[in-house]
Amino acid sequence: MSRGDKKIILAPSLLSCDFYDVGKQLELLKSIGLEYLHLDVMDGVFVPNITFGQPVIKSLRKKCDMIFDVHLMITKPERYIDDFFKAGADIITVHYEATDNCRAVLENIRCKGIKSAVSIKPATPVSEIFGLLDCCDMVLIMSVEPGFGGQKFMPDMLDKVRLLKKQIAEMKLDTVIEIDGGIDMTNAAACINAGVDILVAGSSVFGKPDITAAAEGIIRAAKGKSI
Numbered sequence: 456m457s458r459g460d461k462k463i464i465l466a467p468s469l470l471s472c473d474f475y476d477v478g479k480q481l482e483l484l485k486s487i488g489l490e491y492l493h494l495d496v497m498d499g500v501f502v503p504n505i506t507f508g509q510p511v512i513k514s515l516r517k518k519c520d521m522i523f524d525v526h527l528m529i530t531k532p533e534r535y536i537d538d539f540f541k542a543g544a545d546i547i548t549v550h551y552e553a554t555d556n557c558r559a560v561l562e563n564i565r566c567k568g569i570k571s572a573v574s575i576k577p578a579t580p581v582s583e584i585f586g587l588l589d590c591c592d593m594v595l596i597m598s599v600e601p602g603f604g605g606q607k608f609m610p611d612m613l614d615k616v617r618l619l620k621k622q623i624a625e626m627k628l629d630t631v632i633e634i635d636g637g638i639d640m641t642n643a644a645a646c647i648n649a650g651v652d653i654l655v656a657g658s659s660v661f662g663k664p665d666i667t668a669a670a671e672g673i674i675r676a677a678k679g680k681s682i
Contacts, residue, residue, distance in 0.1 A: 463647060463677045465670055466491035466524050468635070468657035469515075470506060471605075480666060481519055487667050492521040493635070493655045496539075498529040501553050502602035509535070509542040516543030524653075526574065526635070528601050529553065533560045540567045548572035548595050548633075551584050561590045572633070576601060581615040585622050591630050593653070594619060599636030605658045608637030613649040620650030643677035 469492060472480055481492065494512055499505040512523065525544040529535065532549040533556070539547055547564045551557050551573050564571035573584050574595035584594065596615050599606035616632055623630045634646050635655035643654055656673055663669035 462652070463674060464491055464653040465489055465660075465674055465677075466493040466633070466653055466655045467660045467666075467670060468493040468495060468655050469661075470495045471657035471661035473661070477515075478518060480661065481515075481521065483667050484660075484670060485521065487671060489670060490522050491524050491653065492519070493657075494523055494525045494544075496525060496527050496529060497602065501530045501550065502528045504602045509538045512539065512544065513542040522546065524548070524633075524655075526595065527553075533563065536560065536563055536567070540564075540569060544569060546570040546572055546593060548574050548593070550574050550576070550601075551587070552576055552579060557584075558587055558590055561587060565590060565592075574601075574635075575615075577609055577612060581619050581622075588623060588626055588628055588630055593631045593633055595633045595635055595655075596651075597636050598634050598638070601636075605662070606637055608639075608642050610642070610645070612636075613645060616646070616649040616651055638673070640672050640676040643673050644679050647677045 495506055497504045497506040522545045523543055524546045525539055526548045530553050532553055549560050554560050561571040570592035572593035572595055573587055573591050576597055596612055598609050598612040631652040633653035634651045638654050638656045639659035660666050660669045
């Protein structure tokens with residue numbers, strides 16, 4: 456799963472899955488080599504939607520050994536870091552806009568021995584988080600307004616990716632870049648070429664009749680191969 460020497464990681468977003476059949480769907484995705492699972496947690500306050508919380512993640516953890524990439528779209532995420540860590544998160548992403556002391560939250564996540572990440576909404580300049588990069592293992596660039604799946608990709612968000620990639624290189628960091636929102640076969644290659652390391656895809660995978668074919672199609676497209 457690489458484009459040249461670059462590893463391409465696809466993280467399907469559970470938000471778009473069929474929860475009645477979630478176990479079978481995750482096994483299908485694992486069967487084609489996918490390692491990451493993106494878990495969107497929304498509180499109905501920071502974003503205008505409510506999804507699932509720690510109990511669902513804890514339940515999934517019992518049967519699923521994928522890397523749990525937990526995206527907290529909640530106000531004051533510092534209140535729940537311990538809970539999501541105990542539920543089985545491998546990566547916890549918090550929003551820069553959701554807390555008064557993002558650095559303290561990121562450092563707390565790292566202290567637990569898991570990966571820390573920060574995310575920004577489309578309207579937030581990426582330069583706002585440059586001062587946090589030294590305590591981030593990952594940065595999540597939102598390419599839609601957070602809160603609902605199935606939205607249209609915002610191509611101008613790739614300018615943020617390019618600026619971020621340059622800053623990471625200048626600081627000599629290993630921070631990876633993830634993008635989430637409207638990712639599909641038509642824009643996967645552009646994201647990778649801009650400097651993205653991890654593609655999050657929801658409805659373009661789980662919303663398709665054949666989810667493994669959909670996932671493989673995005674990976675092929677990201678490699679620059681025929682779709």
